[in-house]
Amino acid sequence: xxxxxxxxxxxxxxxxLLYLVRKDHLHVAHGLGWTxxxxxxxxxxxxxxxxxxxxxxxxxxxAPVLGLSIAIAALLVKALLTDIEYTRLKVRQQRxxxxxxxxxxxxxxxxxxxxxxx
Amino acid sequence: MTTLTDPASVAARHRAxxxxxxxxxxxxxxxxxxxxxxxxxxxxxxxxxxxxxDTAEKARQAxxxxxxxxxxxxxxxATQTGLREAKRMKLDWVITMxxxxxxxxxxxxxxxxxxxEGAADVVVGSCTERGSKLRHIAWAMMRLTSGLNCRDLTxxxxxxxxxxxxxLSGAQASHLEYQDVGVLLMLDGAQLRITEVPVTMxxxxxxxxxxxxxxxxxxxxxxxxxxxxxxxRRPPKxxxxxx
Numbered sequence: 001x002x003x004x005x006x007x008x009x010x011x012x013x014x015x016x017l018l019y020l021v022r023k024d025h026l027h028v029a030h031g032l033g034w035t036x037x038x039x040x041x042x043x044x045x046x047x048x049x050x051x052x053x054x055x056x057x058x059x060x061x062x063a064p065v066l067g068l069s070i071a072i073a074a075l076l077v078k079a080l081l082t083d084i085e086y087t088r089l090k091v092r093q094q095r096x097x098x099x100x101x102x103x104x105x106x107x108x109x110x111x112x113x114x115x116x117x118x
Numbered sequence: 119m120t121t122l123t124d125p126a127s128v129a130a131r132h133r134a135x136x137x138x139x140x141x142x143x144x145x146x147x148x149x150x151x152x153x154x155x156x157x158x159x160x161x162x163x164x165x166x167x168x169x170x171x172d173t174a175e176k177a178r179q180a181x182x183x184x185x186x187x188x189x190x191x192x193x194x195x196a197t198q199t200g201l202r203e204a205k206r207m208k209l210d211w212v213i214t215m216x217x218x219x220x221x222x223x224x225x226x227x228x229x230x231x232x233x234x235e236g237a238a239d240v241v242v243g244s245c246t247e248r249g250s251k252l253r254h255i256a257w258a259m260m261r262l263t264s265g266l267n268c269r270d271l272t273x274x275x276x277x278x279x280x281x282x283x284x285x286l287s288g289a290q291a292s293h294l295e296y297q298d299v300g301v302l303l304m305l306d307g308a309q310l311r312i313t314e315v316p317v318t319m320x321x322x323x324x325x326x327x328x329x330x331x332x333x334x335x336x337x338x339x340x341x342x343x344x345x346x347x348x349x350x351r352r353p354p355k356x357x358x359x360x361x
Contacts, residue, residue, distance in 0.1 A: 091292045097189050098199040102206075105185045 007046040014038045037074070133209045136160050136226075139196030140217035141167040144176050147217050151180035154215070157223040163203070164217070165196040173217075193274070194297040201278070201287040211279050214297075221275040225317040229277040232313045239310040240282045242268060243275035243317035256340060264299050264347030266306065269314055272298045281310055299343050303350045 014035060021031040044050060044067070055063035108114065136154050140147055147164065154162050164177035168190040178184045185199060197214055204212045211233060215221040225243060232238035246254075246269045253272075260271050274297060278286065285291065285308050286301065294300040305312055
């Protein structure tokens with residue numbers, strides 16, 4: 001029963017992702033990554049025995065801990081990559097704003113026209 | 119009236135400017151700009167950090183060249199805008215000053231002396247007499263974490279030579295949020311010669327500090343600055359005191 005529930009939840013979440021991508025709330029590239037993650041989670045939900053086998057192989061006594069550890073590690077990496085990308089975008093944005101203001105100033109000085117409204 | 123030695127020839131001989139980042143300083147900017155122009159004959163650039171008052175207009179009327187940012191970038195972002203323009207125009211040096219009247223134009227000649235003698239790439243106008251006991255404790259903590267032994271770590275009154283202009287106008291410097299420890303560490307890391315000269319700094323005439331506007335702002339500033347200092351510190355190097 002639990003496998004049916006987890007599998008069902010996985011498909012519901014995949015459906016939500018599809019909606020977000022269709023409505024342009026989520027970029028397709030990010031949607032692909034999340035879809036893969038949820039598909040894997042849904043499949044594992046239908047076949048939890050896989051975790052028992054893998055846990056036994058790597059020496060983890062309690063199999064669900066392996067799943068949780070992998071999930072936490074993946075989320076940490078995702079969060080770190082997001083912050084790195086945010087930093088890059090923030091710096092890029094700042095430099096573009098600076099460039100815009102300098103170009104606008106020079107243009108206004110040359111043309112004598114007032115600056116554009118935002 | 120105290121003037122620079124040969125102010126007209128200084129401005130003509132050295133391609134230079136005074137850069138003033140300004141956020142809602144309409145109360146002080148007119149006097150500051152006029153004072154600098156009267157005493158030094160240097161071009162004044164006011165970088166308006168998306169002010170909501172008439173700072174830009176008042177600065178323009180006072181004789182400054184105004185560069186207006188469409189979005190607020192903070193004091194360092196605004197200063198870097200001026201530095202990027204200085205690099206584009208291939209200026210020899212720039213002076214950065216605050217728009218609130220805390221820095222005295224008459225002291226600009228003190229910052230010029232080490233540059234004229236070729237003894238420094240960066241000159242910091244230092245006034246350690248100012249500020250509360252808490253500020254001095256903060257400075258001590260910053261010196262401890264960063265390894266910088268500059269006495270006045272937060273002074274915005276600086277002269278930057280062309281090497282410093284090139285370095286600080288680059289993308290790496292855009293990662294910085296404040297103009298003090300991070301900037302000094304970057305200059306130190308590039309082996310630029312940093313010198314301090316004592317200057318006078320009267321109390322702020324208008325407005326209030328943005329960094330120390332609330333305890334939360336102070337906590338954010340201090341935690342960021344201390345962590346940055348610890349992560350980017352280099353072996354201690356003596357910052358020269360100019361005479």
